[in-house]
Amino acid sequence: MKIKKSKKKAIASAASAMCFAAMTSITACASGDVAGAVTSTWNTARSQIVSVVNNVVFPCLDVILAVLLFVKIGAMYMDYRKHGQIEWTPVAVIFACLIFTLTAPLYIWSIV
Missing domain, CATH: 1.10.287 (Helix Hairpins)
Incomplete structure (x- = not known):
């Protein structure tokens, strides 16, 4: 069973969009003391x-x-x-x- 090129592109773009959304949602949900982290790093x-x-x-x-x-x-x-x-x-x-x-x-x- 062959999948058309347009379906492959659609699946690939949907998968990449899901991965991108997953990567950004982790940092959006994270919370913490940014000033304290910067100060301790400095x-x-x-x-x-x-x-x-x-x-x-x-x-x-x-x-x-x-x-x-x-x-x-x-x-x-x-x-x-x-x-x-x-x-x-x-x-x-x-x-x-x-x-x-x-x-x-x-x-x-x-x-x-």
Whole structure:
């Protein structure tokens, strides 16, 4: 006995819809303290997050900003030679961001 393709598609789509409904109904029926779960997860993983951010993320940002600062200083010098004027704002902003990321590990974790 052969089943037509349209019946196979209908059965497959109905089965997948039932599976999808079953997966979402489990989480809809679940209830609990979400804030407590997030807080306990943060307290458990905090030391690892702090060490990764202090030893990987901030140094990467520092290197990127330092390279960008030197490139911007070089471009500023070339612009000075070409036009005879200096635009300090981009260099000052990048330098301020570099100072912020260099000093952030000292105080950022007391804020968070």
